[in-house]
Amino acid sequence: MPAILVDPGSYNCRNVGDFAMLQVAVARWKQMFPSASMDVLTNAPDALAVLGPDVRPLSAEARSRWLQTHVLGRLHRLLPSAAAASLEAAERRMKMDTARSFERVLMLKRRLTGQDTEGVRQLLRSLREADVVILTGAGIMTDAFLRNAEAILDTFEIAIRRPCHRRPITAIFGQGFGPLDHPVLRRKAAAVLPHIDLIAIRERRASLPLLLELGVRPEQITVTGDDAIELAYERRNADFHRGIGVNLRVAYYANTDRSVIGPVRDALQAAAVRFGAALVPVPISQQDGGIDAAAIRELLGDRAARTDGGSSLKTPADVIHEVGTCRVVITGSYHGAVFALAQGIPAIALVRSRYYENKFLGLADQFGAGLELVHLDAGDFRHRLDGAVDRAWATAEHVRPMLLEAAARQVALSKGAYALVADRTIAKLRRAPGTPFQTPHAPPHSPLTAEAQR
Secondary structure: OOOEEEEEOOOOOHHHHHHHHHHHHHHHHHHHHHEEEEEEEEEOOHHHHHOOOOEEEEHHHOOOOOOOOOHHHHHHHHOOHHHHHHHHHHHHHHHHHOOOHHHHHHHHHHHHHOOOOOHHHHHHHHHHHHEEEEOOOOEEEEEHHHHHHHHHHHHHHHOOOOOHHHOOEEEEEEEEEOOOOOOOHHHHHHHHHHHEEEEEEEEOOOOHHHHHHHOHHHHHHEEEHHHHHHHHHOOOOOOOOOOEEEEOOOOHHHHHOHHHHHHHHHHHHHHHHHHOEEEEEOOOOEEHHHHHHHHHHHHHHHHHHHOOOOOOOOOOOHHHHOOOOOEEEEOHHHHHHHHOOOOOOEEEEOOHHHHHHHHHHHHHHHOOOOOOEEEOOOHHHHHHHHHHHHHHHHHHHHHHHHHHHHHHHHHHHHHHHHHHHHHHHHHHHHOOOOOOOOOOOOOOOOHHHHHHHH
């Protein structure tokens, strides 16, 4: 059975969208390889307990320590720039090769300074022994999350630099890419991503052209949709409800601040009166710098006395259930829309940044109906939002079958991508080493080449 190293991209387990994708990934790998060992990078090991006792937490912080520690420590900064650059390049080569001699030096240094070494040892053991290294779905590969993206690419670089006969299968699932303009991050992505065996992206509109620009071959790419669609689709309701789902992402990476709350609140309160509907909190992020429940409480105004803004909704299943009580969802969070559309519920996306505009436009393209974008900076914002809510409410029953069909299609495509990587893993374990990943030419279960280039 394979040893699997999982990078979820998000490490605090406080975003239910990202955690939903991790749940799906773990469940699928367990189904395909029940006895596999599975290490998951995280900074919240206790939160992984719900994934089962055979899922072992691996310290994401230890990875940062391995990648960022210098042999000379603070003295590194005192070196002449040329000497510092040469030493840093040499250290990086040894880190990427997980060189045991370099590891011993750093471990000795950490012990002498009273620092923990076990987390780094476990990380390096997993990097050396993994048969499969995967990144689960998120929107991390972008300038807004520079450090996370660099660490993920470094992890894959370590994997692909292993000797050919010991190189693991590498794959990315349900990922959104871009915007990616930072020169260092872009160079690193161009150096690493073309060597990944399979990249399954959640939308073709922005991610596909970017990957092709970075040198990834079309046959390495498949368009599957978001892995979290499966969780929401499986929990869809047969009956229509009359709630209006509410979410607003106030965060630097969404280019939003508290100034947007008032106009959105006024429109939501008016819609609730217009349709005689309850406003239903749909929090996705519980992370510092983007706690949705705090913004939702302000949106609800006087109604907040009867709710905590969704703070008590801790799991993907909790949030998906609340979304299922709605006829329409208004959201600034990408996964607020994913959880709605996958249950056949139309959504309205509130956007102010290119990052979120790309995410929502890609999602709209995947479903083909039921998602309308409203720009928070539009001069006639209130008029546009009112119109979008009215249209979504009026067409909810009409678009439902189309949305559910699109959700089912994406679930099948996503499962097909996992099956392809599982097949390659089985082949690796059976005959050992070293043949490059070969993408089959569109068998019935495969979403590949033609779909990716569409």
